[in-house]
Amino acid sequence: MGGTIRLFKFSGIQVYLHFSWFIVAAYEYSRRAGVYTSPIWALWEYIALFAIVLLHEFGHALACRQTGGIADRIVLWPLGGIAFVNPPRRPGAMLWSIAAGPLVNVLLLPILTVALALVRADVEPTDFAAFVGHVWWLNLGLLIFNILPVYPLDGGQILRSLLWFPLGEIRSLQIASVVGLIGSIALAGLAWFIGMDVFWTAIMALFLISRAIAGWQYAKALVLEEEANRAARLVPTVPGSDRPAL
Ligand SMILES: [Zn+2]
CATH class of the missing domain: 1.10.287 (Helix Hairpins)
Incomplete structure (x- = not known):
């Protein structure tokens, strides 16, 4: 676990953050800041991306535990997250441990769609509405990319x-x-x-x-x-x- 900091532990699963996350956060912030009226939203966008990735990884880890496998660590780094899952050597256990990750993004889709409909109801376009729109696309993008x-x-x-x-x-x-x-x-x-x-x-x-x-x-x-x-x-x-x- 070199180069990582411990974030928190939930349900016996320790979450680590790799230091390179901060470097890429700065890079992404500078790239996206101009998209919003207030650049702080670019930072929120990157944090939201990682929140979605984290939920996805918890999907893997919790499903793996359900099958009787071992999953006690999640590492977040700039390419997303890695849940160290070790399901029993059976195809069904493997299938559920893997499928549960993208399934989280599928579940987030209607939730984010409702949120988007609510913020779009405002007449005045706001940074918050733009942010929710981008997060909606981030979740869909992650889902499509992951199920290739x-x-x-x-x-x-x-x-x-x-x-x-x-x-x-x-x-x-x-x-x-x-x-x-x-x-x-x-x-x-x-x-x-x-x-x-x-x-x-x-x-x-x-x-x-x-x-x-x-x-x-x-x-x-x-x-x-x-x-x-x-x-x-x-x-x-x-x-x-x-x-x-x-
Ligand atoms: Zn995954």
């Missing part, structure tokens, strides 16, 4: 969990990480093409690509583990030894 079937994004992990049912733990991860790798490169290309912020595109692409490769390597480790298990089972049991007969 690009491993390690939630959508990619949902795809992996669904493939796990018919194809097993290893094959599903292999397919999802290859799709993730191709999808990450395609996403970066698309972001660059539509003129997204180059800094963010590069960081996000590097992060996704490295995680997709890590997924592939983990699948490889699982193959080795399975081979070792099979080899152990092939060894004949020696009478009188303590080797278990499988």
Whole structure:
């Protein structure tokens, strides 16, 4: 947990904030301040973004605990949040732990829509109304981005969990990480093409690509583990030894 500060603990889950959050907060503030009459709203916007991300991560963590898995930490950093979830090695447990995150954004959608309708009812356009409008889009943007079937994004992990049912733990991860790798490169290309912020595109692409490769390597480790298990089972049991007969 290097470079982080402890924020608070809720329901046994400790929330950490990475120091780089402050650097990016300053960068985003300077980029967005001109959008509002009073620049303080740019700061509120960034804080609201993190509040949404935090709720999303709690969705993952609490669902994971429900399945009997381990989830005791959430780290907030400039690319969003990471809930360190370790669900039991079952496709259903994995599916629920992952799907619960985007589900929070789905639940926020009608709430924010009502809030938006209320502030838009005012005749005079205010910073607050603009802020609610931006937060509405932030939530929708996060939802759409997260459910893209690009491993390690939630959508990619949902795809992996669904493939796990018919194809097993290893094959599903292999397919999802290859799709993730191709999808990450395609996403970066698309972001660059539509003129997204180059800094963010590069960081996000590097992060996704490295995680997709890590997924592939983990699948490889699982193959080795399975081979070792099979080899152990092939060894004949020696009478009188303590080797278990499988
Ligand atoms: Zn998520």
